[in-house]
Amino acid sequence: MILQRDYDLSAHNTFRMKVKCACYVEYSSVEELAGLDWDSLPRPVKHIGEGSNLLFTKDFPGTILHSGIRYVKYFDVGLDEVPVAVGAGVRWDDLVAQLCGHGLWGAENLSHIPGEVGAAAVQNIGAYGVEIKDIISGVTCFDLVERKSCKFTVAECRYGYRESMFKESGDRYVITSVLLRVSRKPRPRLEYKGLAGVDASSPSSVRDAVVEIRKGKLPEPSELGSAGSFFKNPVISAADFVRVCDAAPGVTVPHFVLDGGMIKVPAAWLIDQCGFKGEREGGAAVYKKQPLVIVNASGSASPQDVLELERRIVATVHERFGVALHPEVEHL
Numbered sequence: 566m567i568l569q570r571d572y573d574l575s576a577h578n579t580f581r582m583k584v585k586c587a588c589y590v591e592y593s594s595v596e597e598l599a600g601l602d603w604d605s606l607p608r609p610v611k612h613i614g615e616g617s618n619l620l621f622t623k624d625f626p627g628t629i630l631h632s633g634i635r636y637v638k639y640f641d642v643g644l645d646e647v648p649v650a651v652g653a654g655v656r657w658d659d660l661v662a663q664l665c666g667h668g669l670w671g672a673e674n675l676s677h678i679p680g681e682v683g684a685a686a687v688q689n690i691g692a693y694g695v696e697i698k699d700i701i702s703g704v705t706c707f708d709l710v711e712r713k714s715c716k717f718t719v720a721e722c723r724y725g726y727r728e729s730m731f732k733e734s735g736d737r738y739v740i741t742s743v744l745l746r747v748s749r750k751p752r753p754r755l756e757y758k759g760l761a762g763v764d765a766s767s768p769s770s771v772r773d774a775v776v777e778i779r780k781g782k783l784p785e786p787s788e789l790g791s792a793g794s795f796f797k798n799p800v801i802s803a804a805d806f807v808r809v810c811d812a813a814p815g816v817t818v819p820h821f822v823l824d825g826g827m828i829k830v831p832a833a834w835l836i837d838q839c840g841f842k843g844e845r846e847g848g849a850a851v852y853k854k855q856p857l858v859i860v861n862a863s864g865s866a867s868p869q870d871v872l873e874l875e876r877r878i879v880a881t882v883h884e885r886f887g888v889a890l891h892p893e894v895e896h897l
């Protein structure tokens with residue numbers, strides 16, 4: 566177990582904000598987590614994964630917890646569906662590479678997404694027509710209120726678009742492991758337009774195509790700090806959609822009609838239309854290839870730079886289109 570006071574978090578957030586926390590704890594088993602001297606830890610307590618969907622807006626006055634539980638266990642019972650139990654601290658993309666290498670289907674569309682397994686299950690990460698909920702069968706947690714382990718079925722996790730019961734519970738539950746169900750039988754998911762016609766002979770060939778697409782659109786975390794998509798894609802009513810169309814005369818507004826008639830409009834398009842591509846604020850900037858992403862362009866952007874850019878984008882999109890953008894990235 567690692568327990569350090571006044572700890573630099575630069576290496577624990579992919580935005581690379583230079584912030585500190587009062588205390589940092591990395592544990593390597595559920596027993597270590599349960600055995601912590603909770604009353605001595607500075608409050609509040611916040612659990613993080615790789616910090617790939619976080620914006621630290623200032624130094625954190627409490628305790629940052631991080632999982633070092635890193636195992637992958639296959640329950641190979643000879644069925645088409647293979648249960649796989651994974652520790653929350655495993656890097657998500659290392660797991661995807663491993664599953665694809667074993668010829669197991671289900672996670673390949675979620676290739677090259679930064680972050681760790683526990684956080685992926687909190688956020689219900691999604692890309693190219695697949696969300697992690699599609700392959701989760703259950704989640705094991707440590708309940709910070711009752712201070713004991715508990716289990717949830719996927720239904721109990723109440724997953725939605727980048728939403729879950731874990732997010733709603735206000736950090737009550739620390740995910741310690743996730744039970745996935747992946748398939749030995751081919752089940753390629755190629756509905757996303759960019760994947761049409763790719764080589765789907767194996768999960769690895771689909772993975773290669775997804776990695777290629779992501780590399781072309783999104784900044785490489787090792788080269789440029791960011792937290793992926795900064796905003797959620799807004800879901801609006803048909804009446805509000807008409808207003809968006811009216812505000813962009815002569816342009817076809819990209820959109821997806823959801824079950825129930827609500828309409829999802831790409832935030833990237835709204836931000837692009839407002840001319841924000843490449844826009845800078847101090848050391849922060851809107852990524853040129855994908856305006857849904859805010860990057861730490863100078864390498865030394867401050868949280869205030871990012872927050873000011875966010876404020877300007879939200880205000881401009883609202884003024885022009887009447888649509889409220891909400892951050893996908895968690896602000897701490």
Ligand code: EPU
Pocket residue numbers: 691692693694757782783792793794795796797798819831832833834835837853854855856857893
């Ligand atoms: N667009 C523009 N200008 C641009 C780029 C995109 O107008 O410069 C418009 C286009 O109409 C394009 C549309 O935005 O068709 C959607 O773009 P894209 O397919 O790249 O997807 P996205 O909506 O921007 C979402 C997820 C991504 C995920 C991709 C692929 C959210 C918030 N983001 O992005 O997830 O990889 O779909 O499925 O839902 C993340 O969560 O961090 C993330 C990267």
